Amino acid sequence: MAESFDFLTALHDDERAALEEAGAPRSYPAGSTLFHQGDDAGAVYVILGGRAKTTIINADGKEAVLSFPGPGELVGELSAIDGTPRGATVSALEPLDTMALAGSAFRALLEAHPRLAIVLWQVAATRLREADHQRLDFAAYDVTGRVARRLVELADEQGSPGSPVELGLALSHDELAAWTAASREAVSRALMTLRELGWIETRRRRITVLDLAALRRYAA
Numbered sequence: 001m002a003e004s005f006d007f008l009t010a011l012h013d014d015e016r017a018a019l020e021e022a023g024a025p026r027s028y029p030a031g032s033t034l035f036h037q038g039d040d041a042g043a044v045y046v047i048l049g050g051r052a053k054t055t056i057i058n059a060d061g062k063e064a065v066l067s068f069p070g071p072g073e074l075v076g077e078l079s080a081i082d083g084t085p086r087g088a089t090v091s092a093l094e095p096l097d098t099m100a101l102a103g104s105a106f107r108a109l110l111e112a113h114p115r116l117a118i119v120l121w122q123v124a125a126t127r128l129r130e131a132d133h134q135r136l137d138f139a140a141y142d143v144t145g146r147v148a149r150r151l152v153e154l155a156d157e158q159g160s161p162g163s164p165v166e167l168g169l170a171l172s173h174d175e176l177a178a179w180t181a182a183s184r185e186a187v188s189r190a191l192m193t194l195r196e197l198g199w200i201e202t203r204r205r206r207i208t209v210l211d212l213a214a215l216r217r218y219a220a
Helices: 013-022 077-082 103-112 115-140 143-157 173-179 184-196 212-219
Strands: 024-028 033-035 044-049 052-057 063-067 089-092 096-101 200-203 206-209
Touching (some): 096 103
Antiparallel strands (some): 033 089
């Protein structure tokens, strides 16, 4: 998971104040859905706490995980801007605290604060880079390599340069499979290989990286 662009941090004080005035707090329990792929355009959400999961259904009917947006990130803004149906499903991976803005309120905010358009371009550029990296991973690495790269990205998010590192994002094998474009069985075999090498330890929805340096070398 490449480093995500923090929309909230990029805002000036007056822009953040206007955002807070236009929005309303809204919380979601883990497993609930903010909106579904194909839904009509609706609210824009700024994540304040917790992690969401962004997924799409491919042409073959399989679910693919695109990202796990967290605090400071924005979801649902594209549909609010151009009025098109939702391009993905966003659900709460963890208990989620958000600030929700009606699409009309978000568009009015952009008109009143033109610099926000530049911030949104930065958000879009970050997502395009992430998509490029993901396509490269799918083309250049086998399943074990893709899983290793995802685990390194998650470990780096913890901000700890050493080992062991308990990954903060609780993922099921199905979610990790959807994130690496692999089957659940292939992901299970990859995790078993990494366990046998002594690089990770697993338990229900939790992974601890025991040797981050070795895992990083393999992922590279």
